[in-house]
Amino acid sequence: MSATSTSVNGNGKYKVIGTRPIRPDGVDKVTGRALYGIDMNLTGMLYGQILRSPHPHARIRGIDTSKAAALEGVRAVVTAKDLPPAGADEVISLVEGTFRLTHLRSNILAGDKVLYQGHSVAAVAATSLHIAEEALRLIEVDYEILPDVVDVVAAMQEDAPLLHDDLTTQEFGEDSGKKSNIASHIQFKLGDLEKGFAESDIIVEEEFNTASVHQGYIESHNATAEWKTDGQLTVWTSTQGAFGVQKQTAGILGIPVSKVKVVPMEIGGGFGGKIPVYLAPQAALLSKLTGRAVKIVMTRTDVFQSTGPTPASYVKVKLGADKTGKLLAAEANIAFAAGAFPGSPIGAGAVCVFSCYDIPNGLVNGYDVVLNKPRSAAYRAPGSTQVNFAVETLVDEIAEKLGMDPIEIRLLNAAEEGMRRVDGAVYPRIGCRETLEQARAHEHYQTPLTGPHRGRGIATGFWMNAGLKSTVTASVNEDGTVNLMEGSTDIGGSRASIAMQFAEVLGLPAEAINPMVGDTSSVGYTELTGGSRVTFATGWAAYEAANEVKRILITKAALYWEAKVEEVRFEDGDFIHASDPEKRLSFKELASHLVDLGGPVVGTGAVDPDSGVGGSFTTCLADVEVDPETGKVKILRFTMVQDAGTAIHPSYVEGQMQGGSAQGIGWALNEEYFYSEGRMKNASFLDYRMPTCLDLPMIETVIVEVPHPQHPFGVRGVGEASIVPPPAAIANAIYDAVGVRLRDLPMRPDRIFSACLEKQAATVAT
Amino acid sequence: MSRKLYVNTTINGEEIEFLCEPRQSLLEVLRDDLEMTGTKEGCNDGNCGACNVIMDGVLMNSCLVLAAEAQNRNISTIEGLATPQGLHPLQQKFLENASLQCGVCTPGFLMAAKSLLDHNPDPTEHEVRHWLAGNLCRCTGYDKIVRAVCDAADVVKETA
Incomplete structure (x- = not known):
């Protein structure tokens, strides 16, 4: 096995941070004991299923559920009519997206129209899954089929079929009053664009398109609900955020949040897709009608057709540079396919598009566009990958035209502290330059690539990272261990990274901390696991909780020695009597005396940090080989460099980098929602082709540590930025290999093959 | 509803009897009836491997095996990989x-x-x-x- 992982561990400052303990939930997950949402089983539980629209756009004239309801074993059928009357509309903001309550409601049970193939129309509860499936076939829906549109540029045209009668374009935040599928138009401006282009010696301008892709988590969406006669509803589900599910479910059902308890089960992947509710409200309604718990699990086809995809995009970018390669002007027009309801990450796309470079003059126009596809959801660095593909391809083209090294041109223009971004934000200390320098110095870059049809590409990416609310509660046990209740669902090892930050403060081994993920009734409000925020913000809450525990324990030690609090100090994990150094108690010793010292010691950290605008930068190197006979691309070697601020558990930082790389490679080469006549034709893992381990090499990682200026341990989120640059790096590598520029994702074999043929024909013609 | 079938099989070295419908997959019976939820469902059409079990020495997607086919077979699941002495x-x-x-x-x-x-x-x-x-x-x-x-x-x- 080649490939190594390198890191600059913890800057050498820490005892626990930077080490690699085994994750606390590990044994349960390798023995099959861990309980995921799909594993829920309650006494007398019924099985639910959802009837979904076969049409991309249709008016519902009527629904007849009588035959289904009459089937033996069927206990309840619900449609939109069974939802409580819509109350006041509300916009729910959940880290990487905003949700309008009326849209959420129409999405989980369609009202008068279905807006995409897979749109939920009715839900059934029965004594077995198979009976529920049979019942779906007995529901009769009278559809009036309407013209559909699934292409983002087509949906923006004046004569496009309109999805919503009441949707008018928000033009720079003001209602234009104009009916359109364009839900909003946003704009960022910096400097003098015309002047910038006028001063440029070289200008490149191209159009790019990316297909809808899915997060592809292996565990399907699920929800189990039990609505008891006392009005208390409990939901067990796989979610990135229990409090978000609580808010959405309560809002749709018109009940107070205090009546909804959400228990976050272990979650089988999310990547942004397990933030909206898709099943909990229907399961709750069915439970209320039947008096039984109801569990609904989506089929894989439902997952593809009804949840998730990240927006397809149309991106047009124009860049101008002087002879030295200094970028002087940049313009982008970006349209994101929001799906059936507004709310694509167009704002993030517009922020990220030129985020890696110091360009004095810029203009960005962004459009959020509805069309007949499932409501789009966040997907790892939502909105950044689409725009990065365009910009990083064009930067490569400028470098080529000027005869510059692709890393040199990026270093010349790299974003740095104090730079003003096109959206107006000014960067604090960031690690963009460092990732480029590490990539340049890496053995991968220093080793020449040889052989026919082989090429190397590089690209740099950015994600802005969130901070926001997190709560951690710590209770000291008499044996010197600590129970840590925290509110962030653990998707990729965050129990470990949170516990390690707690342990660091108190000089405890990581193994002495027992972290648990709380439900909405047992832990303070915590925003969802997303926005690369958990190790940053929930880790920060753990730091605060540990400091409170430390303060309380100092008073306990003073009590034990009958000394003044000021006489006790904490050093290297021990409590020490300042004037009598013989008196020294370890954390464990002091814990064993707590029962005689006034009882329980509990520390809480409840934080709402601003992560700032620094975010995390990545640079990746990709070596490819293109088969000229078929257009198939093989990844020969792949290296990801990321600024982690401080890597708490380096193995899980590498894991994020490797996982994001693999998703970026899939997005680049294979993955897409393939549409024909408004319908997705590849809604299975066989036909929606995610990378397998045979498609990938080892993914080399370099962790750069430029500490976050505010975080107590310098942590930057690392969850997302690694997905951003792979498509552009691979596109640049393909160009290096066979001399063709691909401007549409995915870069399928047929597209590469056709481009190679066109190039050959052009060469022959000249 | 169809008559249930009687199946006698060996799972992780233990003889197990169960009743199943002819249409039930081995995965479904393992998870929903025998409450062995360590074997996961990812796609239910043989394309993700989350439901892998070993049947008579052969690696199988248990979603593609009918429960009735488990008759007289020897099946290993994740629950049997570790021993009381420790992890595999x-x-x-x-x-x-x-x-x-x-x-x-x-x-x-x-x-x-x-x-x-x-x-x-x-x-x-x-x-x-x-x-x-x-x-x-x-x-x-x-x-x-x-x-x-x-x-x-x-x-x-x-x-x-």
Whole structure:
């Protein structure tokens, strides 16, 4: 096995941070004991299923559920009519997206129209899954089929079929009053664009398109609900955020949040897709009608057709540079396919598009566009990958035209502290330059690539990272261990990274901390696991909780020695009597005396940090080989460099980098929602082709540590930025290999093959 | 409703009897009727490997096996991989290498890897990748999984 992982561990400052303990939930997950949402089983539980629209756009004239309801074993059928009357509309903001309550409601049970193939129309509860499936076939829906549109540029045209009668374009935040599928138009401006282009010696301008892709988590969406006669509803589900599910479910059902308890089960992947509710409200309604718990699990086809995809995009970018390669002007027009309801990450796309470079003059126009596809959801660095593909391809083209090294041109223009971004934000200390320098110095870059049809590409990416609310509660046990209740669902090892930050403060081994993920009734409000925020913000809450525990324990030690609090100090994990150094108690010793010292010691950290605008930068190197006979691309070697601020558990930082790389490679080469006549034709893992381990090499990682200026341990989120640059790096590598520029994702074999043929024909013609 | 079938089978060394409908898959009976939820469902059409079990020495997607076909078979699931004495080297190496993130594909990967080492105790990296190509993981990029399987093979060889 080649490939190594390198890191600059913890800057050498820490005892626990930077080490690699085994994750606390590990044994349960390798023995099959861990309980995921799909594993829920309650006494007398019924099985639910959802009837979904076969049409991309249709008016519902009527629904007849009588035959289904009459089937033996069927206990309840619900449609939109069974939802409580819509109350006041509300916009729910959940880290990487905003949700309008009326849209959420129409999405989980369609009202008068279905807006995409897979749109939920009715839900059934029965004594077995198979009976529920049979019942779906007995529901009769009278559809009036309407013209559909699934292409983002087509949906923006004046004569496009309109999805919503009441949707008018928000033009720079003001209602234009104009009916359109364009839900909003946003704009960022910096400097003098015309002047910038006028001063440029070289200008490149191209159009790019990316297909809808899915997060592809292996565990399907699920929800189990039990609505008891006392009005208390409990939901067990796989979610990135229990409090978000609580808010959405309560809002749709018109009940107070205090009546909804959400228990976050272990979650089988999310990547942004397990933030909206898709099943909990229907399961709750069915439970209320039947008096039984109801569990609904989506089929894989439902997952593809009804949840998730990240927006397809149309991106047009124009860049101008002087002879030295200094970028002087940049313009982008970006349209994101929001799906059936507004709310694509167009704002993030517009922020990220030129985020890696110091360009004095810029203009960005962004459009959020509805069309007949499932409501789009966040997907790892939502909105950044689409725009990065365009910009990083064009930067490569400028470098080529000027005869510059692709890393040199990026270093010349790299974003740095104090730079003003096109959206107006000014960067604090960031690690963009460092990732480029590490990539340049890496053995991968220093080793020449040889052989026919082989090429190397590089690209740099950015994600802005969130901070926001997190709560951690710590209770000291008499044996010197600590129970840590925290509110962030653990998707990729965050129990470990949170516990390690707690342990660091108190000089405890990581193994002495027992972290648990709380439900909405047992832990303070915590925003969802997303926005690369958990190790940053929930880790920060753990730091605060540990400091409170430390303060309380100092008073306990003073009590034990009958000394003044000021006489006790904490050093290297021990409590020490300042004037009598013989008196020294370890954390464990002091814990064993707590029962005689006034009882329980509990520390809480409840934080709402601003992560700032620094975010995390990545640079990746990709070596490819293109088969000229078929257009198939093989990844020969792949290296990801990321600024982690401080890597708490380096193995899980590498894991994020490797996982994001693999998703970026899939997005680049294979993955897409393939549409024909408004319908997705590849809604299975066989036909929606995610990378397998045979498609990938080892993914080399370099962790750069430029500490976050505010975080107590310098942590930057690392969850997302690694997905951003792979498509552009691979596109640049393909160009290096066979001399063709691909401007549409995915870069399928047929597209590469056709481009190679066109190039050959052009060469022959000249 | 169709009559239920009686099935007698061996799971993780224990003789087990159950009743099932003819249309039920082995995966469904394992998870919903026998409450062995360690075997996961990812796609229910044989394309992700999350439901891998070993039946009479052959690696299977249990979603593609009818429960009735389990009659007189010998089935190994994730619940039988560790012993009271400790974890299987594959499980241990998955933990040490941080080979899981969300962990939902992990039982399937472990059973597939177990089957690989049963057939080929000394696999190359390519052989590991080829054998595990029927298992999808969306979190890890496979790097740390492949390393863990190679590490575990070394341990199994030494202790054999």
